[in-house]
Amino acid sequence: MSETATTELPFRERLRENPRPALLWVGVLGVLLALEIGAITSVAVTVVSGLAGAVASAAAAVLGGPVVPSIGGAIDGALTSAAHVADGLPSLLSRDVIPNQGYQTPDGTWHGTFLGLEPKYAWLLRLVLVYAYMFAFLWWCWRGYRVYVRHYRFADWTPRDDMVDRLRTHRWGQFGFVVVLLFVGMALFAPAISPTSADQNIYHTSQYDVQYYDADTESVETIAVLDANLDSASRGAGTTNIGPWQYDQYDRFHPFGTMSNPGQDLFTFMAYGARISLAIGLIAIGVSVVLAGGFSMLTAYYKGLVDLSVVFVSDSIQSLPGILLLLLVVAVFQSHWLWEIYNGGLLLALAFGVVYWPGLWRAVRGPALQVAEQEWVDAAKSYGQRSVTTMRKHMLPYLLSYLLIYGSMSLGGVIIGIAGLSFLGLGIDPPTPEWGRAINTGQDYVTTPAWHISLIPGILIVIVVTGFNALGDGIRDAMDPESEGEDAGAGATASGGGA
């Protein structure tokens, strides 16, 4: 009976009974978070202000009138001050703490860089530290799960344990996982890992200066970033070319080289571009996963007319060429207020979501129909469970794995699709960085020494998309060991939006 008494305890009391492991874990987590508190709050503020901006412009468009600007102004003011507070918070791994921008005097010493290191090494150090921090943080989260399993979970085994075990031996999936993490890290920590900031190097180049040592005047001179960029642009044979892993004449280090016009740092461009790609990809896949998952459960549970109408709608959408639909959206909404949000990113994401859900729905429809036929769904009905709860409790857990697999595989497709649109000169407007536009601007120089402008983003896209597919494969094999070897995900593999 004593055993019953202990198993009776709710989670809170189990924690109270044995608080040591949990406290230890929370303590270390707190330290890890404190290291980056500034970055975390600024990301949070950015997200919130992005959302608020979207809401405000939507409200302005819908309501109009004089009421909205005042509210919008108030929100805007609050957010701006929040952003200031966030900027004031210290972040260990930031450009301020480990600066990589400086100038070299003729005696060979560097001024302004971290510990007087060469900018190359200062930057590299920051990059490595940022990724080390990220992996350490994730590893600590994983440790947290292990602590929970060992000390606080009742069940000595759950079906999830087997999935985790299978994923731990799945090398291809792990490769995908690491690639995806590197990509996500690039997007999340873009301000910290790029050699310079987007604001300085892309958006407001005329407002910032760089200091450099001028050999002619034998003194430290100052030049606007705008002019420095124009001088250090890579324009192929016969002119200046700053290739990968080179310094320009202003002692700025460019890990990926510079772009053609107006000579921005390619790595900075890529890091901030990863944010856009990831954000659009996640929103688009999020929209299509929600639509596909919801519809698949509704159609499998109710069948009949509901099923037929969804088949009809999805067939109609699939019968349109996706890329044409996207071009149409871009053309029609060019001057609409929706286009303002995130330089057209939100609208594109929604359009991708609408284009992608029928494929995703078709992929999970089969599994959904299968689950709906299980007797436990009938059992739930027999004791009067509500249909929505039945779908959530008894069907969704079985579909989630499929949605995750197909979602991660289609994400690569969305990234390619957006890059494709930008490559065509549509999609995300300049100056917002986007990988596809880098390829576009660099295509004239592919055969010249400035080959890096097109090639590096192109290769990165291939690696990232492969990584998402590999992750999807890994999840699939972990969730459903019987499918190993079969090509269940073939249909969802990135088809690239046709571009």
Add this chain to the structure above:
Amino acid sequence: MSEELLTESRQTTAEPLVEVNGLKTYYDTGGMLGSQPVKAVDGVDFSIARGETLGLVGESGCGKTTLGRTLVQLETATDGEVLFDGRDVTTLSGSELKKWRRNAQIVFQDPESSLNSRMTVGEIIREPLDVHGWPNFTVAVDDPQDRSVSLSGDGTLTDDDQADITVAVGDDDQTVAVREGIPMDESAVKVSTTERGSSVTVSLSVGVSKSRLRRARVRELLKTVGLQEEHYYRYPHQFSGGQRQRVGIARSLALEPEFVVLDEPVSALDVSVQAKVLNLLEDLQEQFGLTYLFIAHDLSVVRHICDRVAVMYLGHIMEIGETEELFQNPKNPYTYSLLSAIPDPDPETTRERVTLRGTPPSPRNPPSGCPFSTRCPVKIRPTEYRDIDEQTWEGIELLGDILRNREQQSVGVRERAKRLLGLETGFDDIVDVVEEVFMPETVETEQSAAERSMADDERLEAALSDVPATVKTHIETAVELIEAGDESQAHQLLTDEFGSVCEHESPEHHPVSDTGRASYCHRHRSEYDEPEPVFDSHLDHD
């Protein structure tokens, strides 16, 4: 109370718990094309007394599972009514239906599929309790002075004698009684009363959270079905088939139902485990006074556990009555054939095995008249053909059966188009069919080259050489019609000529014994011979 007395009391219970009248459940899988619905249950009447176990047996696809599912409202009845305690439940919907569902539960056949493998056993058994907000804390107040009573705090007032909490109001203090099904101590309930003139207000507070009570209830259920409390946090994967079925049983009992449909609860289990689960079901019935509908195709299991048995064929109940009596002395031809399939350990037994021809007809297109008429070994024959030999009669029946099946199949669009274009006239091989039907032995042996080279006319002549002249002319006419492409006409001709009351009229349920046994067969009418002697004479012939 001894077993016999129990049975006695069950029979004398005048009021049935479940009463089914003219129940029909059709599946309309044809969709928009408006084809024939599948008549899974096609007009069924029976009743189940409180505390009784009614067995439901039949071949696969006879509609027994559909009938069970319709009783617990998992399928919507097409027609007819299901009276539960005198109330028609087929018309219930919404919250009424949900409330009623507490009373009727189902145990599924496949324990693999009936438990959600992503949930722990505890969560699975607990879910019905969560759905119905169990325990609802219905409170009955027992006031000797019969004042008007109102309740404040936890619980809802009820007049039901099955109340969760009963409060007896005394002069100075109150005594509290908690129903046995709720794992809560009386001391957990705090009661106080305020009297105001002719009315009394009882304020009641329960000191235990519902979720704790539910967990305790699940533990209790786990013990009741022979599992251990520690199994609460295990997953279905970690159990054997028998244990999983116990979990399914625990879940169906969670809401304390009165009526449980057991849909082949032991069919998927090992034989050694079957007995244990059956014993458990019997114990639970005794403990909780449950009423069972036990669906099975294993006749020995049914004989072991059921008080009464209903035999189902093609959506109809062919015979229903006391188990032992029905097994000893089946009256309906179908029951007779079915029971003859049970291997008899006694080597000196006289009963011979009846082998039924073919497979049951499609429930989408059941035969006219008696559903068993296409396979019945003792079908009533028209008077003029009563004396023709078995083999010929078998041949006629088979030919009719083949034509019937072809009629159903030949609705394909291609087939119809072909016929319209005159490309194909149905069967080119009718002579082969006639040969096979009337001379099965010769067809089985190697046909000589000479025979194969014979003209169709000659082969037909040879095939029908043993057939009496009266029959022969009709068969020949039918063959001619078929060759001309008019199969339905040919079928009509055979039915008109060789058919009887079995094809023309639906039988009625005739009472066949004093205990209220009923059988669905024309042969119980006074003008025909009873099935059993006819069977005996047939079997003697062979």
